[in-house]
Amino acid sequence: MNDKMKARNITAWVLAGFLITAALAVPVSAGGGGSAPKDKTNYFDITIVPEKSMFAPGDVMKIKITVKDKETHEPVEGAKVTVNMSVYQGHFTETKEIRTENGDGICVVEQTTIKSILDPILAEEEGNGIYVVEKDLSTKADLGGVTLKVTVEKDGKVDGVERVISFMGVDPWVYAVGSTLLAVICGLGIGLIFGGIKH
Amino acid sequence: MFEIYLPIANMTVNGLEVILLGALVGFLAGLFGVGGGFIMTPALNIVFGIPMTVAVGSDLTQIAATSSSGAVAHKRMGNVDIKLASLILCGSVIGVLIGVEITKYLKSQGMDDLVLKEIYVILLVIIGTIMIVESYKAMRRRHEHIGIRKAVMGLKRIKDVHSIDDFKRVFKTKEEEEKKHEFKEIEEEDEITNPVIKKLRDVKFMSIELPRAGVRIPIFIPPLLGLFVGIMAGMLGVGGGFIMVPAMIYILGVPTVVAIGTDLFQMVITSSVGSVGHALNGNVDIYLVMLILAGSTIGAQFGARASKKLKGPRIRLLFGLVIAIVMLRLLMDVLSTMGLI
Numbered sequence: 262m263n264d265k266m267k268a269r270n271i272t273a274w275v276l277a278g279f280l281i282t283a284a285l286a287v288p289v290s291a292g293g294g295g296s297a298p299k300d301k302t303n304y305f306d307i308t309i310v311p312e313k314s315m316f317a318p319g320d321v322m323k324i325k326i327t328v329k330d331k332e333t334h335e336p337v338e339g340a341k342v343t344v345n346m347s348v349y350q351g352h353f354t355e356t357k358e359i360r361t362e363n364g365d366g367i368c369v370v371e372q373t374t375i376k377s378i379l380d381p382i383l384a385e386e387e388g389n390g391i392y393v394v395e396k397d398l399s400t401k402a403d404l405g406g407v408t409l410k411v412t413v414e415k416d417g418k419v420d421g422v423e424r425v426i427s428f429m430g431v432d433p434w435v436y437a438v439g440s441t442l443l444a445v446i447c448g449l450g451i452g453l454i455f456g457g458i459k460h
Numbered sequence: 461m462f463e464i465y466l467p468i469a470n471m472t473v474n475g476l477e478v479i480l481l482g483a484l485v486g487f488l489a490g491l492f493g494v495g496g497g498f499i500m501t502p503a504l505n506i507v508f509g510i511p512m513t514v515a516v517g518s519d520l521t522q523i524a525a526t527s528s529s530g531a532v533a534h535k536r537m538g539n540v541d542i543k544l545a546s547l548i549l550c551g552s553v554i555g556v557l558i559g560v561e562i563t564k565y566l567k568s569q570g571m572d573d574l575v576l577k578e579i580y581v582i583l584l585v586i587i588g589t590i591m592i593v594e595s596y597k598a599m600r601r602r603h604e605h606i607g608i609r610k611a612v613m614g615l616k617r618i619k620d621v622h623s624i625d626d627f628k629r630v631f632k633t634k635e636e637e638e639k640k641h642e643f644k645e646i647e648e649e650d651e652i653t654n655p656v657i658k659k660l661r662d663v664k665f666m667s668i669e670l671p672r673a674g675v676r677i678p679i680f681i682p683p684l685l686g687l688f689v690g691i692m693a694g695m696l697g698v699g700g701g702f703i704m705v706p707a708m709i710y711i712l713g714v715p716t717v718v719a720i721g722t723d724l725f726q727m728v729i730t731s732s733v734g735s736v737g738h739a740l741n742g743n744v745d746i747y748l749v750m751l752i753l754a755g756s757t758i759g760a761q762f763g764a765r766a767s768k769k770l771k772g773p774r775i776r777l778l779f780g781l782v783i784a785i786v787m788l789r790l791l792m793d794v795l796s797t798m799g800l801i
Binding site: 307308309310314315347349351375376402404405406407408422424425426427433434436437438440441443444445447448449451452453455 | 465467468469470472511514521522524525526527528529530531532533564568569570728732735736737739740741742744746749750753757761
């Protein structure tokens, strides 16, 4: 085996080692073992259907939750359904005027709020295993997500699922077409600069 | 530091890590000449815990960018058959919208993560197996060749070789065999023929002439292929080049470079339609898209350069193993969600 081939083989094995290490190690190092399954339920099948695919800040968010028994597939009535919400508030700064004890000073407070956790909301039962929850979506962000943690409790049996629902201040079509166009323009730019990403 | 909040995914990630992941997948994509969507989507979920639907939607938007970049280069080189691409698009645009609707339904049922991971496990088993088997066969052929060369040098005796004439005969046969099975480079312009291509060319019913591709095919085949690949793109956030390109080559008889160029061209429109559909359903995080794109752009350039030096079957075998590891990780998630482990 000549030196050139040897060097090529060594490079190949080093690269291979790097790839396999990356494939094995990254999931472990990031977030303690990758994604944990969030929707494993033991007693109830819980379906969350928002009124709209995309809400706007300030909208009244109406969500329908259907609960069925996991074994019999019958609607579950008389359950206690609670919804915990955390809303993306965006990165912003606020200036607050705070009087000091002496009453002669004003403090300027800058704060950055990313996510605010709201108090749990009890869903109203509509019958036939359907529960409804409504909440004003008050946020200072134009674009973001609301994480819903729905917990169903009946006869000592407790199950929960988690869902993220998006909201945006701009028209969803503007966002959808705009983000796609932005990506395509970036791609075309890269294509013109580098002569195209090799596929 | 480098912490970025992804508003649609509703979670914080390290921006640098996302760029690094994009670079790694981009490198692999450039190295092996694949789009990399089938690794990127599960990797986003496995590494950062990004919900599958957001990973699918954002990756599809990123594919719109990378495919348009590649399509520019192929269009310049005259490798795009617009007529064929238009026929494929008739099916793929409908397909990608069906895929988006299926994802939306699965999301409303809370089944999106589980079902999409299950489909990915099957997909990665198929791709990984093909890659490992193909590279293993290539390695075996190479070893046989090396065996003959060693025999010449008297290092190893081989069966049925007793004289120099025997050796010449065996060596010639093996060399011809190896050439026949040699890994096909994309520059190769050999016309590929097989019974399927011949049969399709004999079909006169509703056939259409494609001058750039140099073939005559029934008009309904490309939209059907497009429909299948479109559904996969919409559901899984993959470009589908690993299906479309071999199908165009081995079923339609299209030259390899035209197949690649045409696939990239149709993918720009298919993935863009899918991206808009997913964005309307709250599955596209533009911050995530930009981070992946930044990484994959850089990675793909290095991958493309490395591909000129590293072409051996061993490296393809190792890529197959990487796919197998990703598949096993997803399988563990699926089994855990189903309560089996």
